[in-house]
Amino acid sequence: MFSVTLRSLGRQVHQQNKSLAPLFTYSKNGLNTEASFDTKPFKLHKLEEGPSTSVTLSRQDALKYYKDMQMIRRMETAAGNLYKEKIIRGFCHLYSGQEACCVGMRASMRSYDAVITAYRAHGWTYMMGVDPAGVLSELTGRSTGCQRGKGGSMHMYIKNFYGGNGIVGAQQPLGAGVALALKYQGTDGVCLTLYGDGAANQGQLYEAMNIAQLWKLPVIFICENNGYGMGTSVDRASASTNYYTRGDYVPGIWVDGMDVLAVREATRFAIDHCATGKGPMVMEVVTYRYSGHSMSDPGTSYRSRDEIQEVRQTRDPITGFRERLLSTSLATAEELKDIDQEVRQVIEDAVKRAKADKEIGLEELTADISCNPIDTRVRGVTAFDTLTHRRLGPAVNNH
Amino acid sequence: MASFTRIRACDYLFHLNVFRSSFKKNGNLRILGFHSSAPKHVIELKMPSLSPTMTSGTIVNWHKKEGETVSPGDVLCEIQTDKAVMAFETEEEGVLAKIYVGDDSSDVQVGSLIALLAESGEDWKNVKSSETPKISSEVTQKSEESKNVIAASHQPEGNSKKSMIMGPAVRGLLQRYGLSPNNILVSGPRGLLLKGDVLQHIQKENLKPVPISPVAKPIISSKTVVTEPKTAKPATVKVQNLTHEQEYQDLELSSMRRTIAKRLTASKTGIAHAYNTVSCKVDSVINLRQKFKNEGIKFSINDIVIKAVATALDLCPDVNVIWKGDQLIKPATVDISVAVATNSGLITPIVTDVLGRGVLEIGDVVRDLADRARIGKLQLHEFQGGSFTISNLGMYGISEFSAIINPPQCAILAVGGSRLELGDDGKPMTVMSATLSYDEEAISPVAAATFMSTLRSLLESPQSLLLGHRSLPA
Numbered sequence: 079m080f081s082v083t084l085r086s087l088g089r090q091v092h093q094q095n096k097s098l099a100p101l102f103t104y105s106k107n108g109l110n111t112e113a114s115f116d117t118k119p120f121k122l123h124k125l126e127e128g129p130s131t132s133v134t135l136s137r138q139d140a141l142k143y144y145k146d147m148q149m150i151r152r153m154e155t156a157a158g159n160l161y162k163e164k165i166i167r168g169f170c171h172l173y174s175g176q177e178a179c180c181v182g183m184r185a186s187m188r189s190y191d192a193v194i195t196a197y198r199a200h201g202w203t204y205m206m207g208v209d210p211a212g213v214l215s216e217l218t219g220r221s222t223g224c225q226r227g228k229g230g231s232m233h234m235y236i237k238n239f240y241g242g243n244g245i246v247g248a249q250q251p252l253g254a255g256v257a258l259a260l261k262y263q264g265t266d267g268v269c270l271t272l273y274g275d276g277a278a279n280q281g282q283l284y285e286a287m288n289i290a291q292l293w294k295l296p297v298i299f300i301c302e303n304n305g306y307g308m309g310t311s312v313d314r315a316s317a318s319t320n321y322y323t324r325g326d327y328v329p330g331i332w333v334d335g336m337d338v339l340a341v342r343e344a345t346r347f348a349i350d351h352c353a354t355g356k357g358p359m360v361m362e363v364v365t366y367r368y369s370g371h372s373m374s375d376p377g378t379s380y381r382s383r384d385e386i387q388e389v390r391q392t393r394d395p396i397t398g399f400r401e402r403l404l405s406t407s408l409a410t411a412e413e414l415k416d417i418d419q420e421v422r423q424v425i426e427d428a429v430k431r432a433k434a435d436k437e438i439g440l441e442e443l444t445a446d447i448s449c450n451p452i453d454t455r456v457r458g459v460t461a462f463d464t465l466t467h468r469r470l471g472p473a474v475n476n477h
Numbered sequence: 478m479a480s481f482t483r484i485r486a487c488d489y490l491f492h493l494n495v496f497r498s499s500f501k502k503n504g505n506l507r508i509l510g511f512h513s514s515a516p517k518h519v520i521e522l523k524m525p526s527l528s529p530t531m532t533s534g535t536i537v538n539w540h541k542k543e544g545e546t547v548s549p550g551d552v553l554c555e556i557q558t559d560k561a562v563m564a565f566e567t568e569e570e571g572v573l574a575k576i577y578v579g580d581d582s583s584d585v586q587v588g589s590l591i592a593l594l595a596e597s598g599e600d601w602k603n604v605k606s607s608e609t610p611k612i613s614s615e616v617t618q619k620s621e622e623s624k625n626v627i628a629a630s631h632q633p634e635g636n637s638k639k640s641m642i643m644g645p646a647v648r649g650l651l652q653r654y655g656l657s658p659n660n661i662l663v664s665g666p667r668g669l670l671l672k673g674d675v676l677q678h679i680q681k682e683n684l685k686p687v688p689i690s691p692v693a694k695p696i697i698s699s700k701t702v703v704t705e706p707k708t709a710k711p712a713t714v715k716v717q718n719l720t721h722e723q724e725y726q727d728l729e730l731s732s733m734r735r736t737i738a739k740r741l742t743a744s745k746t747g748i749a750h751a752y753n754t755v756s757c758k759v760d761s762v763i764n765l766r767q768k769f770k771n772e773g774i775k776f777s778i779n780d781i782v783i784k785a786v787a788t789a790l791d792l793c794p795d796v797n798v799i800w801k802g803d804q805l806i807k808p809a810t811v812d813i814s815v816a817v818a819t820n821s822g823l824i825t826p827i828v829t830d831v832l833g834r835g836v837l838e839i840g841d842v843v844r845d846l847a848d849r850a851r852i853g854k855l856q857l858h859e860f861q862g863g864s865f866t867i868s869n870l871g872m873y874g875i876s877e878f879s880a881i882i883n884p885p886q887c888a889i890l891a892v893g894g895s896r897l898e899l900g901d902d903g904k905p906m907t908v909m910s911a912t913l914s915y916d917e918e919a920i921s922p923v924a925a926a927t928f929m930s931t932l933r934s935l936l937e938s939p940q941s942l943l944l945g946h947r948s949l950p951a
Contacts, residue, residue: 155568162525163588174568368550368568374529376563383552383564390550422518 111137113406117340121332123323123360128331129347133339140399140408143185143338145417147177147396150201152425153210154369157200157217161373165433166217169244170231173201175368178395179302180205182341183270186349190265192240194253195272197232198302199242202272206239211428220435226471227438228446235474247273247280250299254286257297257358259477266353268296270345276307278321287325287358294357298348299325301360302335304367309380322362335365336393366393442470449473519604520569520594524578526587527565528558535583536591537562538732541573544601547594554591555732569594574601581732643670650675655687733821741881749917752879755929757936759895759909765939779869780840781939782892782911786867787811787831788942789932795924796915797864800885805919814863814883817847824850825883827863867892877910887919890932909936 113135120128154172161170173180176198184205187193195202203213208224216223216234224234232242240256243249253271260267273283278301290297301321305312312319322330329351333344341363348359366389370377377386390397403409444456445468454467524534535557541547552564553573574595578585585591595601643651643658647670651658658670661678665671678684762781769776790797790811798805811832814825826846828839849855868880871894880891893910900906911932915925935941 151568158568159523159525162527163523164526376527378564383550387550390548 108407109137109410110407113140113408115339115402115406117337117343118334120340120344121320121322123320123325123330123332124327125329125331129343131343133343135339135408137408139185140403141413141417143181144396144399144403144409144414145421146181146184146205147338147399148418148421149210149424150174150177150181150204151396152421153204153213153428154200156210156214156425156429158369158373160214160218160429160432166231167219168230169197170217170373171198171200171371172367172369172373173198175389175395176302176304176335176365177201178338178341178399179335179363179365182338183300183345185338185342186345187270188267188349190238190260190267191349192238192256192260192267192269193272194240194249194256194269195242196246196249196274196277197242197244198274199232199234202239203234203236203242206236208234208236209428210425211431214425214428214432215435218432218435219437220432221438222431222435226442226446228442237474240475247277247282249273250277250280250283251286253299254290254295254297254358257290257295257352258293261293261296263477266296268298268349268352270298270300272300272302274307275301275303275305275312275319275321276310276315278303278324279307279316287328287360290358291325291328294355296352296355297358298345298352299328299358299360301362303362303364306367306371306380308371309375311380320362322360325358325360328358328360330360330362332362333364335363336395336398338395338399365395442468444468445470449476518571518596519574520571521590522553522567522592522594524585524587524589524591525556525565526558527556527563528560530560531558531587533584533586534558536578536580536585537735538580539576543573543576545573546597547571547573567594571596572599572601574599574604581729583729642667644672646672647675650679653686654679654684656684731821737822740883744884745881748882748884750882750914751917751922751925752912752914753922753925753929754877754910754912755933756908756910757933758900758906759936760907762936762939763895763907774837776836776840778871778895779867779892780836780843781942782869782936783813783815783828783831783839783843783867784834784836784942785932785935785939786865786890787813788935789928790865791832792931793924793928796888796920796928798887798919799864800887800919805887808864811865812863814860814866814886815843815846816866816868816880817850819851819853821853824855824860825863825866826850826855826860866890871895871909877912879912880914882914882916884916887916888925889914 115133115135117131117133119131122128151174154174157166157170158172158174160166180201183193193202193206200213200217203216203224204210208216211222212224213234214223215221216225216227216229217231219227219230221227223229224236229235229241232244235241240249240252243252250271250273253269257269257271260269271286273280277283283299286297287299289295290299301324303312303319303321307315318324320332322332324330331344331348334340344361344363348361351359367377368386368390400414403414404411444465447456447467449469451467451469456465456467458465524536526532527534537555537557539554540552541554547553547567548570549568551567553567554565555562556565557563571594573592575593576591577593578589578591593604595604650656650672654675656675656678661670661674663670664674759778762778766776766778766781794807797811798807800806810830812827812829813831814827816823816825826849828834828842828846831839834842846855846859850860864886866880866883866886866889868889869892870878871892873894875893876896877893878891880889882889891912891914893912895907895909897905898908911929913925913929
């Protein structure tokens with residue numbers, strides 16, 4: 079009881095600070111170091127109180143979010159171009175338009191929180207610490223890729239990032255499992271488990287939610303609702319499109335996924351909720367995907383080009399954020415242009431590397447199948463030609 | 478570095494050269510904030526692979542012109558892959574600086590340079606690529622090769638056996654000098670004609686190479702199909718002399734024809750077409766026209782038809798409707814599209830506000846638009862829009878036909894030629910048929926029928942065109 083009171087007191091003080099925030103900002107070269115914004119109201123399910131809609135943003139964070147979103151946008155553009163040049167083969171799902179989701183969530187995550195997502199994983203891979211060259215080289219299948227070119231678009235991993243997952247909805251119970259591990263280890267870490275509006279209708283999601291609620295697992299089930307599950311709009315695919323309420327007994331929150339600050343605040347709120355032993359939470363992040371579902375989908379047969387252009391012009395996460403920064407003098411147009419140039423240069427270099435680096439040799443065919451192989455023999459084409467298992471790369475997330 | 482940034486604007490010019498020389502080694506003037514001298518960012522656009530199995534494709538048409546601004550998500554051009562025609566979108570922002578591979582270019586290899594994109598604000602006319610476009614040279618090379626192949630197959634038949642066995646150099650020489658192998662002394666083994674033999678023959682006879690005859694240009698008639706239907710040919714026909722081995726010739730379809738076909742198919746399959754035909758007695762119109770003509774005032778029957786249709790639309794506003802998305806709207810004015818045949822296809826320039834114009838003025842506008850349509854000088858707004866279309870094939874002696882609705886319009890009137898018939902009174906009368914194709918979703922059959930009967934009464938008594946809205950006979 080006491081702790082609750084203390085917390086609510088603390089929150090009040092915190093909020094007071096926020097409202098006073100503009101007074102404490104000081105100007106340097108006419109630029110503000112901090113500014114306040116209002117987000118779209120959050121919608122709540124089985125929650126009495128939601129995150130604050132008044133958000134404070136520091137100049138340092140602002141520039142970082144802007145750069146990260148631009149980096150993802152340009153990286154995805156580069157990936158699309160490489161695919162059209164036939165340098166990237168196989169699967170490739172682009173994140174353009176959804177940048178604010180992963181950037182906003184990452185901003186509220188602590189170093190030991192975990193993430194698992196679906197196959198639209200390039201942006202998350204970058205946000206979790208792989209540089210653009212690592213992502214693009216992975217896409218082109220080069221040895222400098224984050225998985226030595228063996229994973230490709232859907233299978234990228236790094237510390238606390240349990241990857242893109244190729245099977246629709248398969249990551250949902252896995253995410254609950256990661257959360258179980260975090261709880262078991264005694265940390266207050268939280269696992270962000272992301273899925274699309276299409277996978278929201280998978281049965282395994284409800285199985286995972288059930289056990290997560292039962293065992294009070296620290297997992298945030300995040301539905302990145304980009305409006306279309308492959309080529310089917312949410313209205314045609316879901317009996318209820320209020321994905322934040324679909325957890326029934328699991329509390330939920332609805333967030334404008336085109337506003338990086340709203341996503342950040344909601345994630346902070348959800349992490350607070352999960353980390354304090356209250357069990358799982360559902361978060362619906364409403365966003366939009368500019369490109370087709372994958373590279374083989376032009377993306378214009380089930381929605382009009384006008385619809386896409388309208389979102390680009392009115393709801394684009396980067397353009398909207400840029401305007402906010404400029405209108406509150408958190409940054410100058412020149413600064414942002416310099417960031418754009420820098421990002422462009424980074425991506426250009428990454429593309430060059432992704433084209434020039436070497437592929438791994440055939441001897442790695444049987445390398446790194448298992449982390450600790452008990453039997454190092456691997457069956458070849460027939461049972462009589464055995465290959466040898468080798469351990470080469472670092473084992474990611476090996477606890 | 479900080480001190481440089483404080484230089485006042487008036488010092489700018491003076492100091493610029495100093496900066497240039499001192500910073501050249503460091504390369505980048507941009508650090509001083511002189512964005513205009515930033516290194517130019519040119520984005521090379523390569524032929525994309527828009528299907529997993531595509532190796533080459535056809536650029537059907539460009540949606541953007543050189544110098545046009547491009548923003549993310551814009552369609553640059555339509556590309557025909559091995560499977561379908563797909564839109565090539567860009568994620569970049571800038572100005573389309575240079576198009577290397579134009580409309581209707583087939584067999585463009587994936588990865589070859591097709592265009593350049595410059596950063597916005599740059600002088601896009603001076604943008605250059607580091608890579609020289611290979612594609613154009615490849616294409617010309619290919620066409621030259623194929624020309625040679627054709628030329629080779631043109632060689633007269635009945636050559637002696639020795640012409641069958643000869644090296645390519647020999648064959649090339651013969652072709653270049655227009656020689657027949659029969660007249661040349663042969664020195665090779667087994668009667669083989671050698672290059673030396675041909676060279677000797679050329680030297681002896683002091684021959685000059687035959688000038689390469691240019692491939693005949695396609696005949697493009699500047700006149701329309703309407704006036705000279707027999708000579709009109711699709712503009713892209715490659716004129717070749719057919720040998721009897723080539724029993725057919727490939728006609729390439731222009732992207733305009735393809736677009737027309739696509740739109741008409743969409744219209745015919747997607748719109749519930751219904752038809753109404755009326756026959757009008759047009760003796761009064763003909764007499765009226767003759768009367769004016771005798772006095773030196775000329776207009777055509779078609780001009781009167783346009784005026785009558787506009788008046789009928791004014792009287793039956795339920796037919797003067799167009800789609801705007803899913804919404805049916807009534808335009809404030811009556812703007813009539815008039816179908817004009819051009820070499821590359823049918824185009825429908827618009828006579829705006831027909832109600833506000835007299836018959837003579839309508840005639841002038843139609844002729845001006847038709848003339849400019851035929852030479853391709855129409856502006857976009859002059860043929861896009863309109864609330865109703867008239868297509869007249871009367872001059873071909875077509876008695877009646879039906880046309881396909883041109884969406885977002887909801888109706889089109891197909892006007893046939895006039896013909897003599899026996900009237901009820903046993904006297905000859907001149908009759909003209911008109912068929913209305915209308916969209917049953919937008920226009921009710923009763924509204925369409927009322928419109929057609931109104932049109933008939935207007936054409937049968939053209940003087941009623943003088944009357945206003947309220948005086949229509951019920």
